[in-house]
Amino acid sequence: MRTSLLLIPLLPLAGALLNMLLGSRLPRRLSELVACGVIWASFGATVLAALQYSQPVIIEAAPWLAAFDLRAPFSFSLDPLSLSLCLMITFVCGLIHLYSVAYMADDPGHVRYFALLNLFVAAMLVLVLAESLPLLYLGWEGVGFCSYALIGFWYREEKNATAGRKAFIVTRIGDTAFAIAIIWLFSLTGSVSISQLNQAGATLPLATVTALGLLLLIGATGKSAQLPLSVWLPDAMAGPTPVSAQIHAATMVTAGVYLLMRLFPLIGRSGTVLAAIAIVGGITAFHAATCALAQRDLKRILAYSTISQIGYMMLGVGAGAITAASFHLLVHAFFKALLFLGAGCVITALHHEQDIFRMGGLRRSLPATFWPFLAGSVCLAGIPLTGGFFSKDSILAAVWQHGGPLYLSLYGLGLLTALLTSLYTFRMIYLVFCGSGPTPHRLSPLMERSLLPLALLGLCGGLLNLPEYLGHGLLARFLAPLVVEPHALSSATELALQGVAALLSLLGLGLAHQRYGGARRAQRLQEAAQPARGLQAFCLHGWYLDWLYERLFVRPYHWLSRTLWQQVDEGWIDGNLDRFANLLGRLGQRLGSWGTGRLSHYLLSLAAGAALLIAWLAWGTP
Amino acid sequence: MNAAQLLFYLLATVTVLATLFAITEKHPVHAIVYLVTSFFALAAIFFLLAAPLIAIFEVIIYAGAVMVLFMFVIMMLDLGRPEQVSRPGLLHWLPAITLSATILAALATLLEVRTGSSATLHQIGVKTFCVTLFRGYGLAIEIISLQLLFAVVGALYLGRRRRS
Amino acid sequence: MIVPLEQVLLLAGLLFGLGLICVLVWRSNVIMLLIGIEIMLNAAMLVFVAASNHWGAADGQVFALMIIAMTSAEVSLALALVVYLHRRRNTVAVDEFRELHD
Numbered sequence: 107m108r109t110s111l112l113l114i115p116l117l118p119l120a121g122a123l124l125n126m127l128l129g130s131r132l133p134r135r136l137s138e139l140v141a142c143g144v145i146w147a148s149f150g151a152t153v154l155a156a157l158q159y160s161q162p163v164i165i166e167a168a169p170w171l172a173a174f175d176l177r178a179p180f181s182f183s184l185d186p187l188s189l190s191l192c193l194m195i196t197f198v199c200g201l202i203h204l205y206s207v208a209y210m211a212d213d214p215g216h217v218r219y220f221a222l223l224n225l226f227v228a229a230m231l232v233l234v235l236a237e238s239l240p241l242l243y244l245g246w247e248g249v250g251f252c253s254y255a256l257i258g259f260w261y262r263e264e265k266n267a268t269a270g271r272k273a274f275i276v277t278r279i280g281d282t283a284f285a286i287a288i289i290w291l292f293s294l295t296g297s298v299s300i301s302q303l304n305q306a307g308a309t310l311p312l313a314t315v316t317a318l319g320l321l322l323l324i325g326a327t328g329k330s331a332q333l334p335l336s337v338w339l340p341d342a343m344a345g346p347t348p349v350s351a352q353i354h355a356a357t358m359v360t361a362g363v364y365l366l367m368r369l370f371p372l373i374g375r376s377g378t379v380l381a382a383i384a385i386v387g388g389i390t391a392f393h394a395a396t397c398a399l400a401q402r403d404l405k406r407i408l409a410y411s412t413i414s415q416i417g418y419m420m421l422g423v424g425a426g427a428i429t430a431a432s433f434h435l436l437v438h439a440f441f442k443a444l445l446f447l448g449a450g451c452v453i454t455a456l457h458h459e460q461d462i463f464r465m466g467g468l469r470r471s472l473p474a475t476f477w478p479f480l481a482g483s484v485c486l487a488g489i490p491l492t493g494g495f496f497s498k499d500s501i502l503a504a505v506w507q508h509g510g511p512l513y514l515s516l517y518g519l520g521l522l523t524a525l526l527t528s529l530y531t532f533r534m535i536y537l538v539f540c541g542s543g544p545t546p547h548r549l550s551p552l553m554e555r556s557l558l559p560l561a562l563l564g565l566c567g568g569l570l571n572l573p574e575y576l577g578h579g580l581l582a583r584f585l586a587p588l589v590v591e592p593h594a595l596s597s598a599t600e601l602a603l604q605g606v607a608a609l610l611s612l613l614g615l616g617l618a619h620q621r622y623g624g625a626r627r628a629q630r631l632q633e634a635a636q637p638a639r640g641l642q643a644f645c646l647h648g649w650y651l652d653w654l655y656e657r658l659f660v661r662p663y664h665w666l667s668r669t670l671w672q673q674v675d676e677g678w679i680d681g682n683l684d685r686f687a688n689l690l691g692r693l694g695q696r697l698g699s700w701g702t703g704r705l706s707h708y709l710l711s712l713a714a715g716a717a718l719l720i721a722w723l724a725w726g727t728p
Numbered sequence: 729m730n731a732a733q734l735l736f737y738l739l740a741t742v743t744v745l746a747t748l749f750a751i752t753e754k755h756p757v758h759a760i761v762y763l764v765t766s767f768f769a770l771a772a773i774f775f776l777l778a779a780p781l782i783a784i785f786e787v788i789i790y791a792g793a794v795m796v797l798f799m800f801v802i803m804m805l806d807l808g809r810p811e812q813v814s815r816p817g818l819l820h821w822l823p824a825i826t827l828s829a830t831i832l833a834a835l836a837t838l839l840e841v842r843t844g845s846s847a848t849l850h851q852i853g854v855k856t857f858c859v860t861l862f863r864g865y866g867l868a869i870e871i872i873s874l875q876l877l878f879a880v881v882g883a884l885y886l887g888r889r890r891r892s
Numbered sequence: 893m894i895v896p897l898e899q900v901l902l903l904a905g906l907l908f909g910l911g912l913i914c915v916l917v918w919r920s921n922v923i924m925l926l927i928g929i930e931i932m933l934n935a936a937m938l939v940f941v942a943a944s945n946h947w948g949a950a951d952g953q954v955f956a957l958m959i960i961a962m963t964s965a966e967v968s969l970a971l972a973l974v975v976y977l978h979r980r981r982n983t984v985a986v987d988e989f990r991e992l993h994d
Binding site: 730732733736737740743744747748750751756759760763766767770773774776777778779781782785786789790793794797798801802804805816820821823824825827828829831832835836839840852856857859860861864865868872875876878879880882883886887 | 893894895898900901902903905906907908909910911912913914916917918919920921923924926927928930931934937938941942944945949950951953954956957958960961962963964965966967968969971972973974975976978984
């Protein structure tokens, strides 16, 4: 158990190190093999650990930070939540690595790419398995760095590097709040171990718990791209598509939600925090759904969709339904990674064309991509009986059950967002795959085949946690020792809620067909040729958040730094030093001109000096 | 006040006046003569101060040899008609007088008035002088003689005429 | 002593001041410069003799003799220099010789 647990994060780390140090000397196939191999080996170790699992276990691998009162060793904990997440992460990332081999087949920088990808998986696993908060923070920062490096992978183009920088800086804001929370927790309780903190949470006053919870929420919004820190994720699509699939769909962006779930016993006591989490999640879900409806870039639609779905997960956490949130997390990882990989296939096949209004007819020309993509889309839209349907519905049911005016209005918002989700998903399908369009290139079979397992998992993911009337959910039972679940709903209420959700998703499908299907598609293509105006422009530019932040923060900061540079540093400090040096120079020159070479001047100076000295002796000293 | 004191004040006045005329003379030969007068008076003061040997040396060596040497050089140099040479103007006198006055004033401030004076000594004769000189300052004598040697050699070198 | 030591010292100071004036004023004639130096040295000699008289020891007088000897040496060299320089430039103004300046 100990070995397999430790191997889980160490194998990808070893792969990263190997590629970093020796990758350029190994043949290409070998380094790719190593990179993929370690991930699948880590998956094997996870399966092994799962088979051996009987109860939550904490393993301390090695000492790390130990000074004064602070004890933060390399300790890993395996409990149902982390185990399920590890299984998902290693499996999905393994598939994405295989996909990357084909996707990046023409790229010369494969060593850097695979090293970073492996390092990312290692950091994510450390984050998930960490038992002490500093170790979690280490993984947190590790994924942040790898995200930055991978978004800006093709850094020779400036916009890619800028996108990477933007991601890093925006998430940094969240990281700072998280770090403050860690330090505050340490000063309050003297411990940074998650298990101890969760237990000590009962002893802290409620106001402190609320403040801590809000700080952790800010940290989570940064990493998970929720409002107000969601602006980095759409731009992060500048990275390679497998990177978007891995980091910005399946793993890194869920880290924020995972953090809140991990520390739920600590912060869950405060109703204010839960309400804040729910509000953030709900509003973000709605915001992102409206933006996704207006986007033209295929990957940006999927990015906004990710933001929206994570909003759902936050909403679930805010309603106290950890099982529902983690259910949605797992299933979302499957179908979102699938959608991104499918988008990668489409983009590569159409020679890096990303505008959906220039695509079309791929249903017949790329069938092996179309069907899995469709499977992912129906999961996303929440069509009945898919995995996405059950997971999204369980969150909405939990919100409904929580009751109270706030949560009921959030429930309504969630329903509206579900409708919009279905709408934009099928808009995407109709525009990309239906009608007629340019002929695509041939795709590598590896790329298309890796889509299949994810499609199956997405569709059948509902089996993970079937609702009450169909049998007790597997996931609920698995996570039961960890979380305190709200009471189960009666079967009738549950069926009714599911019926409403199903209706809305089908309504969305109908509306999309109405607007984008068949003959109307050509009309829409013509309309798309004109620039966006009004509400469409508002949604296209993400509710003008970037513009707002630019005006509010970026420009004053630039002005301040330019002023400090030119006025203070160069003008005042350097200027004063220059003036002082000039003064000394001129002074030296004037003094130097005293030596005229004339004896009479020297005699006069001698006599004057003597007079001065004697006068001082006579009258100067006391 | 007895005769010796009166004599001292008289000689002091002569010394100062003679020096004053010496420095304000524009004709160098006149200035030398005034200076010799000043040295004579100074030698008499030395005599009053119980230093007869030094007084004699002052007259013989200083006034007799050094000043005469000055005279020789002035006459040899043919400095032109001294009456036409411009005397230094007030601009030159003022800083000099100021500095001198400062030093003098400071000196005067620094001098403490001691009560009483020691008893009048008999003259320090040749024997006492020589005993002190040769017993205590033998090394100084050697060094001074070396210095005189340097001076002779230097003067000879500087003064030789080149074959042109 | 026939007069208090302070008065002799005052006289010596006066002579020294006069010698200093002579040195500082006469920059057009190096001979007068040397004369000023002579006066100052004499003033110093007076101080030594007065001190010797005050303490009753012959050491001051010995040093006065040293001064005389040193002055002789210095004057001979200085005048040899003056003659030499006069031969070269035909002037005795001290300010004319400025070659050592940068």
